[in-house]
Amino acid sequence: MPKQVILAAHFPGVNNTTVWSDPAAGSQIDFASFEHLARTAERGKFDFFFLAEGLALREQRGRIHDLDVVGRPDTLTVLSALAAVTTHLGLAGTLNATFHEPYELARQLATLDHLSGGRAAWNVVTSSGPFFGANFRRGGFLPYEKRYERAGEFIRTAKELWDTGGGEFAHRGDQFDIEGRFGIPRSPQGYPVILQAGDSDGGRELAAANADAVFSRHHQLEDAQEFYRDIKGRLPRYGRTPESLKIIPGVSFVLGDTDADAAEKAHHIRRQQVSPQTAILLLEQVWNRDLSAYDAEGPLPDVDPLDGETTIIQGRAGQFADRLDTAAEWRARAEQKNLSIRELIIEVTGRQNFIGTPERVASSLNEYVQTDACDGFILVPHLTPGGLDEFVDTVVPLLQERGVLRTDYETTTLRGHLGLA
Amino acid sequence: MTFSLGVLLDARSFDADEWVRLATLADEARLDYVTIEDTFGSDPARPEASLVAARLAPVTRHVGLVPVLTTTHTEPFHLSTALATVDWVSRGRGGWQVRVSGRPEEAKLLGRRSSLPAEELFAEAADVVEVVRRLWDSWQDDAIIADVATGRFIDRDRLHYIDFEGKYFSVRGPSIVPRPPQGQLPVFALAHTAEVHEFATRVADVVIVTPAPGALELPGVADVVFSPGAAIESDAHVHTGSVGELADLLAGWHTLGATGARVRAGDHLEAVTGELVPLLRERGLFEPRGGTLRERLGLPTATNRYVQEARVA
Numbered sequence: 001m002p003k004q005v006i007l008a009a010h011f012p013g014v015n016n017t018t019v020w021s022d023p024a025a026g027s028q029i030d031f032a033s034f035e036h037l038a039r040t041a042e043r044g045k046f047d048f049f050f051l052a053e054g055l056a057l058r059e060q061r062g063r064i065h066d067l068d069v070v071g072r073p074d075t076l077t078v079l080s081a082l083a084a085v086t087t088h089l090g091l092a093g094t095l096n097a098t099f100h101e102p103y104e105l106a107r108q109l110a111t112l113d114h115l116s117g118g119r120a121a122w123n124v125v126t127s128s129g130p131f132f133g134a135n136f137r138r139g140g141f142l143p144y145e146k147r148y149e150r151a152g153e154f155i156r157t158a159k160e161l162w163d164t165g166g167g168e169f170a171h172r173g174d175q176f177d178i179e180g181r182f183g184i185p186r187s188p189q190g191y192p193v194i195l196q197a198g199d200s201d202g203g204r205e206l207a208a209a210n211a212d213a214v215f216s217r218h219h220q221l222e223d224a225q226e227f228y229r230d231i232k233g234r235l236p237r238y239g240r241t242p243e244s245l246k247i248i249p250g251v252s253f254v255l256g257d258t259d260a261d262a263a264e265k266a267h268h269i270r271r272q273q274v275s276p277q278t279a280i281l282l283l284e285q286v287w288n289r290d291l292s293a294y295d296a297e298g299p300l301p302d303v304d305p306l307d308g309e310t311t312i313i314q315g316r317a318g319q320f321a322d323r324l325d326t327a328a329e330w331r332a333r334a335e336q337k338n339l340s341i342r343e344l345i346i347e348v349t350g351r352q353n354f355i356g357t358p359e360r361v362a363s364s365l366n367e368y369v370q371t372d373a374c375d376g377f378i379l380v381p382h383l384t385p386g387g388l389d390e391f392v393d394t395v396v397p398l399l400q401e402r403g404v405l406r407t408d409y410e411t412t413t414l415r416g417h418l419g420l421a
Numbered sequence: 422m423t424f425s426l427g428v429l430l431d432a433r434s435f436d437a438d439e440w441v442r443l444a445t446l447a448d449e450a451r452l453d454y455v456t457i458e459d460t461f462g463s464d465p466a467r468p469e470a471s472l473v474a475a476r477l478a479p480v481t482r483h484v485g486l487v488p489v490l491t492t493t494h495t496e497p498f499h500l501s502t503a504l505a506t507v508d509w510v511s512r513g514r515g516g517w518q519v520r521v522s523g524r525p526e527e528a529k530l531l532g533r534r535s536s537l538p539a540e541e542l543f544a545e546a547a548d549v550v551e552v553v554r555r556l557w558d559s560w561q562d563d564a565i566i567a568d569v570a571t572g573r574f575i576d577r578d579r580l581h582y583i584d585f586e587g588k589y590f591s592v593r594g595p596s597i598v599p600r601p602p603q604g605q606l607p608v609f610a611l612a613h614t615a616e617v618h619e620f621a622t623r624v625a626d627v628v629i630v631t632p633a634p635g636a637l638e639l640p641g642v643a644d645v646v647f648s649p650g651a652a653i654e655s656d657a658h659v660h661t662g663s664v665g666e667l668a669d670l671l672a673g674w675h676t677l678g679a680t681g682a683r684v685r686a687g688d689h690l691e692a693v694t695g696e697l698v699p700l701l702r703e704r705g706l707f708e709p710r711g712g713t714l715r716e717r718l719g720l721p722t723a724t725n726r727y728v729q730e731a732r733v734a
């Protein structure tokens with residue numbers, strides 16, 4: 001039997017991937033949008049629904065970033081509401097191990113697991129520093145190098161609490177010194193599914209030691225295969241089998257009646273994602289200086305990037321590494337192809353991952369899974385709430401025909417869907 | 422004058438179906454709200470109340486959902502976003518019953534500090550309520566502009582840093598959740614003793630009092646345990662008589678100035694929804710109302726503190 005393709009539906013995030021300017025774009029906050037996407041994913045027999053989280057609004061040059069969709073519900077609360085309108089779909093939420101506490105979060109996750117009949121999952125992320133900290137009691141209390149120490153001990157502590165079945169616990173460690181009665185009886189999954197989304201060595205070790213799945217950024221075939229080997233190769237040291245940890249990159253897709261049609265749509269969507277203002281802003285992240293006087297439809301700036309700590313944007317995962325090199329490379333590319341700032345940014349930042357007819361997209365997705373580039377995908381639609389409709393109508397049946405996606409749920413818990421113990 | 426009617430739900434069940442059954446009874450009887458009992462220490466064992474409220478929102482249409490959330494060991498930021506989300510998923514039916522957690526066992530669950538003396542607990546709670554409320558207002562209702570011409574999704578001048586700095590914590594804001602449909606969720610607080618009464622009247626929209634002969638601290642919502650035939654210990658008034666007598670009692674309190682009643686019905690919820698509600702409706706004391714929880718409670722539309730500030734400036 002071929003490997004099964006794990007599928008998850010990412011609610012469109014608060015970055016420029018999510019298109020708000022399209023007439024078909026709906027509310028990012030009304031519950032109806034969440035319900036629509038979750039029901040669509042369940043119709044497509046997806047494994048789970050996925051929510052990201054950021055604990056402060058992004059800023060650019062000390063002011064709130066205003067170009068992208070922003071404002072979302074609290075993660076666990078909206079997942080609990082979604083449990084009422086779905087029956088099988090897993091419900092995964094991103095929650096920060098730095099700004100939660102084990103007793104409280106373990107209790108909430110166990111509650112969600114009970115109220116959803118065994119469908120809860122936690123995507124463990126970490127942060128350090130004062131940016132998120134300014135919204136919390138302890139401020140930026142955690143040094144950068146301690147973030148995975150805390151996260152690892154957090155997960156182990158949570159598992160100790162879940163193991164009590166509601167009884168007494170005592171945990172004495174570097175990060176947490178707590179005791180008492182947990183109170184919540186064993187939930188249907190025992191442990192909610194644990195996902196991890198950090199990419200450094202510390203993050204990868206955390207995943208190998210503790211996680212059931214990794215939400216990865218690696219979506220080019222060879223790069224993804226290398227990441228897959230790296231992560232799975234870490235498992236024997238923890239006495240784990242390769243099947244016990246799933247690797248699921250976040251990916252985008254564009255469908256069309258023909259490949260040419262899909263490519264044209266993809267370009268149109270890229271233009272929506274990179275407005276003139278967004279193009280300038282993304283360029284500023286590399287140049288590290290105010291470029292608001294430049295015309296996005298004109299040539300690249302003749303001034304050089306500023307060196308030093310970037311002050312342009314806060315609260316965003318991922319930074320550009322070597323700005324001077326990047327700038328030189330972009331200039332050369334723009335000159336050679338005669339590209340405006342906007343056209344260049346469209347080219348060099350995040351083109352969609354899977355573009356083509358439903359047939360082409362289904363075979364590419366399947367190829368990734370069968371060649372061990374990943375175990376499945378977290379699909380990130382560019383539109384709220386209807387961005388997954390076409391995929392479920394057209395690609396899902398093709399995956400089902402190939403025998404790599406269930407035609408109906410065979411289990412009731414998320415662990416069951418994922419084939420995890 | 423409005424007389425509101427709510428019940429306290431304390432199913433202690435981890436089965437969603439049991440909660441749905443109870444909430445449906447309350448919803449179909451057109452009760453104004455249910456409070457969802459909880460303590461930080463989960464003793465006795467209960468599911469976390471804000472998640473119960475959210476789970477009930479899509480399967481009910483009218484009833485207000487008022488979880489108990491503690492201010493003592495929790496993050497004000499998380500409380501604010503969770504409650505705002507209860508309001509979003511219920512389309513304006515969310516509320517919050519504030520509780521403090523003073524037991525030393527509860528402090529050890531968190532392990533960061535020892536328990537606080539009572540007056541500090543309430544001083545901290547007042548700061549938490551203030552922060553939660555500021556965060557709810559930190560997005561103006563018209564913050565989302567989706568203006569293609571300028572490429573802006575929000576008008577950032579309509580978002581506000583709350584810059585709260587107090588003795589116990591500071592919080593910068595703004596919220597990550599847009600202003601909830603009600604603007605401000607109604608905040609409930611118990612006022613069973615004089616000390617708590619001062620706190621409750623200062624911070625809450627709905628003060629739940631224990632009527633006692635000669636000491637009815639009104640106006641407020643009267644807290645009554647309905648326990649036909651069996652006297653029990655409680656901080657609320659315990660009524661052991663029939664449903665008819667309970668209706669008389671509530672009518673009497675209404676004339677004394679009670680603005681509503683919260684009935685702790687225990688296993689007798691069906692007697693409340695099936696018998697008490699029709700009796701009160703016959704007497705003209707209670708009427709099914711629509712709208713948000715604020716509207717049902719007769720609270721005015723919540724003005725946004727930051728909009729007023731902007732106007733003055």
Ligand SMILES: Cc1cc2nc3c(=O)[nH]c(=O)nc-3n(C[C@H](O)[C@H](O)[C@H](O)COP(=O)(O)O)c2cc1C
Nearest residue numbers: 052053094125126197198199200203215216217317
């Ligand atoms: C695919 C992916 C998704 C992520 N999603 C979030 C998120 O929703 N919220 C968040 O605070 N951090 C998120 N992160 C950030 C990670 O938790 C982590 O903090 C970051 O990657 C830095 O850790 P590292 O040095 O191990 O990569 C994400 C990271 C990746 C790779």
